[in-house]
Amino acid sequence: MPQNLYPPSVLATVAALPPVPARPYPKMASSTQPPLRLSTTLNNNNNNANSHSTMTPPTASSAESLAVAAAPVAWEDSTGDEKRCWICFLEEGEEPAPPITTNYQQQQQQQQQQSQRTATSPPPPIWVRPCKCKNSLKYAHETCLLRWITEKQGPLTPDVRCPACGHTYVLAESRDVLLSALTLVDKTVAAVVPYVTLAGVSLAFYIVSTTYGAYAVMTMCGPDVGERVLSENNWGWRTWVGLPMIPISLICSRLTAADAALPLLPFLVLGNDHIRLSFPPSPALTVCILPWARLAYNAVWDKLAPLVDRFFTRKARKQGLEGGMSGGAEQVEDPPVEDGEEEYPLARRDGQRLVLGSLFLPAASQLMGTLLGTLPYLRHRLPSDAFHRNVLGGALLVLCKDMSTAVYRAHRKRQRRTRRVLDYRGD
Amino acid sequence: MSNIFTKRLTKELRDLQANPPAGIVVDKADDDLKSWKVVIRGAEGTLYDGETFKLQFKFSNNYPLESPEVIFLDNIPIHPHIYSNGHICLSILYDQWSPALTISSVCLSIQSMLSSAVKKERPPDNAMYILTAKKSPKATTWAFHDDKV
Numbered sequence: 001m002p003q004n005l006y007p008p009s010v011l012a013t014v015a016a017l018p019p020v021p022a023r024p025y026p027k028m029a030s031s032t033q034p035p036l037r038l039s040t041t042l043n044n045n046n047n048n049a050n051s052h053s054t055m056t057p058p059t060a061s062s063a064e065s066l067a068v069a070a071a072p073v074a075w076e077d078s079t080g081d082e083k084r085c086w087i088c089f090l091e092e093g094e095e096p097a098p099p100i101t102t103n104y105q106q107q108q109q110q111q112q113q114q115s116q117r118t119a120t121s122p123p124p125p126i127w128v129r130p131c132k133c134k135n136s137l138k139y140a141h142e143t144c145l146l147r148w149i150t151e152k153q154g155p156l157t158p159d160v161r162c163p164a165c166g167h168t169y170v171l172a173e174s175r176d177v178l179l180s181a182l183t184l185v186d187k188t189v190a191a192v193v194p195y196v197t198l199a200g201v202s203l204a205f206y207i208v209s210t211t212y213g214a215y216a217v218m219t220m221c222g223p224d225v226g227e228r229v230l231s232e233n234n235w236g237w238r239t240w241v242g243l244p245m246i247p248i249s250l251i252c253s254r255l256t257a258a259d260a261a262l263p264l265l266p267f268l269v270l271g272n273d274h275i276r277l278s279f280p281p282s283p284a285l286t287v288c289i290l291p292w293a294r295l296a297y298n299a300v301w302d303k304l305a306p307l308v309d310r311f312f313t314r315k316a317r318k319q320g321l322e323g324g325m326s327g328g329a330e331q332v333e334d335p336p337v338e339d340g341e342e343e344y345p346l347a348r349r350d351g352q353r354l355v356l357g358s359l360f361l362p363a364a365s366q367l368m369g370t371l372l373g374t375l376p377y378l379r380h381r382l383p384s385d386a387f388h389r390n391v392l393g394g395a396l397l398v399l400c401k402d403m404s405t406a407v408y409r410a411h412r413k414r415q416r417r418t419r420r421v422l423d424y425r426g427d
Numbered sequence: 428m429s430n431i432f433t434k435r436l437t438k439e440l441r442d443l444q445a446n447p448p449a450g451i452v453v454d455k456a457d458d459d460l461k462s463w464k465v466v467i468r469g470a471e472g473t474l475y476d477g478e479t480f481k482l483q484f485k486f487s488n489n490y491p492l493e494s495p496e497v498i499f500l501d502n503i504p505i506h507p508h509i510y511s512n513g514h515i516c517l518s519i520l521y522d523q524w525s526p527a528l529t530i531s532s533v534c535l536s537i538q539s540m541l542s543s544a545v546k547k548e549r550p551p552d553n554a555m556y557i558l559t560a561k562k563s564p565k566a567t568t569w570a571f572h573d574d575k576v
Contacts (some may be wrong), residue, residue: 087491088431089524091440137527144431148526151492163525 033328045372060106072378083127086137087144092127131167145169161365208246211241216250216362221283242269262291290391301402310401312410361394368393432490436460436547441531461486461557464500473542477496480504481514482537484530494524496563497533505547508540512557514564515540516550518571521564 083092109406126142149169152160159168218226228234252258266288267275275284369390373379382389437460450468457463458536464483469475480503485496497520498513508516517534519528550556560567 089435092429094434144526148492151489164521164527245478 040060054353081141083125084136085139085141085144087148088138090141130169131162132165133162133167137164139160209244209247210240212244212359216246218241219362219366220387220390222390225283225385225387226373238269238271245269245358250361251355253291254354254358260293260319262294266291280383280388284392286387293395297398305402305406309410312407313413361397362390364397365390365394368397372396430484432488433460436486437493445576448531448535450538451531463530465534466531467538467541469504470538470542474544474547475504475541477505478502482534484533491526491528494520494565495530495533496565497537498564504541505549506541506544507546507548507550510550510553510556510560510565512560514556514560514567516569516571518569521569523571 041333084090121152127139128142128145129139130145133138149160149171159166214230217229220226221229230239245265249262252262270284270288275288277281278285281289366386369386369392372382372393373389382392431538440453440460440463443451444526447453450470452466454464463486465478465482465484467482469478481500483498483500487493487496494551497515499509499515500513503509503511505512510516515537515569517536517540519525519533
């Protein structure tokens with residue numbers, strides 16, 4: 001019992017009282033230890049902590065409430081004899097307390113009732129003194145302090161300190177095997193979840209890429225050859241690696257960053273067995289040649305593009321002069337600025353366009369190849385199988401696309417140069 | 428919970444009205460005690476001598492475990508820790524809050540913050556802050572780096 005909490009007169013009263021039987025522990029299902037309590041420096045005897053109703057002798061409460069009513073105490077100057085919770089600011093006796101009786105027998109009856117937890121009257125609040133603080137910060141209701149600790153406690157900050165003195169509150173709580181095991185499970189699940197999510201997303205991406213790869217093979221090779229390429233006999237690790245690489249390579253083919261890797265990739269994936277020099281090149285050989293063809297084409301186009309651009313710009317300019325585009329402008333001069341020195345807003349290059357454009361390439365190539373196959377003049381001069389026709393179609397498509405982009409760019413430039421601001425002619 | 432809320436705020440209101448600290452007056456407290464207006468006066472001999480400012484306190488049901496939301500209203504003092512939308516950069520209003528603090532002690536802290544200013548100026552990041560800040564200053568993640576003022 002924290003005897004130094006009470007003035008000597010109260011202690012004398014308490015000493016005069018016959019001993020009060022301590023309440024037994026409330027029974028706990030899976031633990032033999034006492035329930036959650038704040039262990040305080042003064043009060044480390046569990047018997048006392050649990051039989052708290054004995055700590056507040058009726059004489060002390062009534063005397064204190066009288067004193068408080070007579071002369072309100074300014075708490076900053078208090079000596080610490082009165083208890084006030086530093087969280088809810090209620091003083092001892094102000095809380096909803098069980099009715100106070102002076103008769104000892106009545107009191108004993110009341111305590112028996114409380115020990116049975118008849119719940120009609122709330123149990124008296126438990127006071128704790130958890131840290132080094134003095135005066136108005138000395139005491140708190142256990143329930144208030146536990147709420148504050150819960151409020152401050154986070155997953156990363158299990159320890160809570162007193163905001164005034166910095167003392168870490170010491171908590172005692174029940175532990176049992178089942179709870180520890182479940183906590184371990186909880187923590188393990190929390191740790192594993194991000195990795196499982198990542199694995200799931202990767203797997204989904206892999207499956208989608210592989211499916212796309214198979215679709216691209218079927219589209220480019222046509223049903224007969226496609227069936228053969230994807231048949232179970234040919235299905236090995238190279239297929240598992242190669243098919244998902246198809247969409248990735250297609251997207252990368254639009255980026256100069258992949259220039260170094262793409263030409264080597266088919267050799268690594270297809271291996272030596274499939275690549276034979278022949279004419280017309282076999283599908284495997286074609287796939288190996290394509291990245292090199294891409295590099296060569298890009299190099300040529302880089303040299304050619306300025307010439308094409310200039311050609312179309314001049315042509316467009318002439319058309320503009322003849323066609324009388326100069327509605328508001330009196331004359332269209334030859335601009336002194338050389339081509340390519342000015343920045344023009346051109347067709348947007350964004351990620352969506354890049355990805356979609358490259359993923360639609362097989363379908364567009366097939367369309368183009370089929371078109372080529374139906375032209376009467378070309379029908380007999382082209383290779384008869386679908387794959388080569390489609391590859392040619394794709395190549396033609398890329399060329400057409402680059403040309404149209406160049407024309408578009410040239411005309412945009414030309415249009416921008418004819419831009420004039422018109423004077424206001426209202427008055 | 429709300430029981431503690433009501434009892435504690437009733438107590439604080441009674442205490443503030445009975446013995447108000449110098450230069451601190453409760454202007455208005457709502458009947459449900461959730462919103463208060465407190466007028467504070469700049470201390471004598473400081474830059475804000477004679478000026479009065481209105482503070483708005485808003486309490487959640489979790490008071491006093493959770494800090495009140497405190498902002499200046501109307502006439503907002505020009506001070507290096509007070510933004511022009513009334514938000515106050517003061518650690519005890521946010522992560523350094525303790526249930527042991529009261530409305531009275533918060534007002535005294537703000538008064539002393541005003542008193543220790545050496546120059547009337549807005550915080551350097553004022554323009555940026557008032558563009559991006561939420562309505563409640565408690566939604567802001569504050570960085571406290573000035574222990575002097």
